[in-house]
Amino acid sequence: MAVPTDAAYWYSWAQVPGIGPVLLQRLRHHFGTLKAAWEAPLRDLGAVEGIGTKLLAVIEQQRSSDTPERAYAEHTQQNPQHWVYGDTGYPHLLTEIPDPPPLLYYGGTLGASVFTSAQGAIAVVGTREPSEYGRRWARKLGYCLGQAGFVVVSGMAAGIDAEAHWGCLESGGSTIAVLATGVDMIYPPENQALYGQLVQRGALLSEYPRGTRPDRAQFPRRNRLIAGLCRAVIIVEAPFKSGALITARYAAEYGRDVYVLPGHLDNHRSKGGLSLVNQGAHIILGEEALLQQLGQTPPLELPSPPALSHLSVQGHTASIAFDDIVQAVPLDTGTVAAELLTLEILGVVQQEPGNRYLLP
DSSP: OOOOOOHHHHHHTTTSOOOOOOHHHHHHHHHHHHHHHHSSOOOHHHHHHOOOOOHHHHHHHHHHHOOOOHHHHHHHHHHHHHEEEOTTTTTTGGSSSSSSSSEEEESSOOOGGGOSSSSEEEEEEEOOOOOOOOHHHHHHHHHHHHHOOOOOEOOEEETHHHOOOOOHHHHHHOEEEEEOOOOTTOGGGGGHHOOOOOEHEEEEESSSSEEEEEEEETTHHHHHHHHHHSSSSESSSOOOOOOHHHHHHHHHHTOEEEOOOOOOTTGGGGHHHHHHHEEEEEOOOHHHHHHHHTTTSSOOOOOOOOOEEEEEEEEOOOOOEEHHHHHSSSSSSHHHHHHHHHHHHHHEEEETTTTEEEEO
């Protein structure tokens, strides 16, 4: 498995209580590599936004407990199937979100190429207690998307998720289950047969290592990965206060399209989805209409504007003033501002106080 040279440091930093994906990226940007961050004096770490006195004490204790190389080697023995951020197999679209997981664990038979499918991935999510109408359409949409060459992504939950997975499998298409547990855990237990089919013919993905059991806090975080992996998210049935609406919110934040299966106003399961339509989500008017709309949406690609490329070559890893960026690249001020705004929305760059930008 090809991993970046500082893979052990991605793992070790991720084990520090209080260091989440966002702060991990901030450390990488500040020091250039996580290896350099791990070896930096505590006073230098304290200069990173979000690292205070208490967290510095935790970091000091963690750094003295074991070496990153030994800790990562032991972890790899227990979790051989994983990608580290920056690995060639790591899903490209997840590098665009503000808080990509430092490690991703996978299972099943589909290789890394499934994440770079020509058609792209589409999420189909919804309530765990759907109506018969919702079940039928979730399965139908999973089937038509799989047959059309899209990768169907869902969370292997009971109800809409399971129906979407089954529909895609029946079409002979590719489907990915993003789990809120380790990839070796079957949850909910009633999806044992589906889990077996996903192992044999699909893919399983999680940011949690093997043996991780379900916990309430892990499910909303799982939903951000579903949205991040996909070019569009389909809400089949979702009442208010539904996890599917969390996925839709993340999708909107990440610049993904949101589609809603229209439902009956008297059905409480439909009201969350209908509220999304009121906020600008697309309505699904049938299988062919959906495929036509998706066909008109270009696959998501990470832009690489000349400004960012040029500055990366210059070796800038700390924040840079906007005026310095304009001076460093052969572009006019308006173009640079537009490109930086696009990359900020995608989570690639981060604006800091004083009109400064933190570049990758």
